[in-house]
Amino acid sequence: MALHVVDHPVLQDILARLRDRTTSCEEFRILAHRISLLLVAEATRDIPTVVGTVETPLETTAAQRVAARVVAVPVLRAGLGMLEAFLDLVPSAEVGYFGLERDETTAVARRYYEKVPADLGSAVVFLLDPMLATGGSAAMAVEGLEGMGARRVRLVSIVAAPEGVDRLQLAAPGVEIYTAAVDRQLDARKYILPGLGDFGDRLYGT
Numbered sequence: 517m518a519l520h521v522v523d524h525p526v527l528q529d530i531l532a533r534l535r536d537r538t539t540s541c542e543e544f545r546i547l548a549h550r551i552s553l554l555l556v557a558e559a560t561r562d563i564p565t566v567v568g569t570v571e572t573p574l575e576t577t578a579a580q581r582v583a584a585r586v587v588a589v590p591v592l593r594a595g596l597g598m599l600e601a602f603l604d605l606v607p608s609a610e611v612g613y614f615g616l617e618r619d620e621t622t623a624v625a626r627r628y629y630e631k632v633p634a635d636l637g638s639a640v641v642f643l644l645d646p647m648l649a650t651g652g653s654a655a656m657a658v659e660g661l662e663g664m665g666a667r668r669v670r671l672v673s674i675v676a677a678p679e680g681v682d683r684l685q686l687a688a689p690g691v692e693i694y695t696a697a698v699d700r701q702l703d704a705r706k707y708i709l710p711g712l713g714d715f716g717d718r719l720y721g722t
Contacts, residue, residue, distance in 0.1 A: 541721040552601035559694040585639040594716040595644040625653040636666035648676035651683030
């Protein structure tokens with residue numbers, strides 16, 4: 517498994533504002549969209565392309581276009597905050613959904629919904645989950661996707677904990693992780709420290 521920590525000054529500035537407890541819900545959504553754009557751009561950097569031609573106003577020139585079949589799978593509900601950015605960059609992507617709910621007492625994930633495109637084996641699948649905390653939800657989602665035939669899965673997260681990275685590495689060594697930061701640790705409630713709080717709650721104002 518490869519871990520890619522995207523170190524870009526603009527991205528890190530956005531992350532700082534996402535972490536800020538005084539950031540409003542409205543601003544949080546805007547920032548989540550912007551940081552997702554940067555992370556998705558990095559995560560799709562090496563997807564297959566095909567070289568063709570395009571007519572500019574002046575002449576014909578060579579042009580690269582995305583040739584890969586791409587599937588984006590946000591983990592409900594927090595992952596929805598990253599989906600629009602993904603589709604802004606890769607509008608041809610197909611979309612699936614994984615519904616995972618974390619028990620706040622045990623921190624164990626429960627899968628309650630799934631709907632993904634057929635024939636995942638021919639696609640590059642991008643799992644969108646903004647917080648890689650314990651790694652349980654991500655591992656469960658990857659297991660589900662691989663059970664449906666996915667062979668190339670990449671996880672795009674905004675913030676990760678070392679515990680989550682280690683767990684996913686053990687459970688799914690072939691998965692590549694793209695994140696803006698690997699934070700210090702999990703607290704007793706399995707929240708990432710320093711983190712940015714509950715991503716879904718801050719995104720939706722709940």
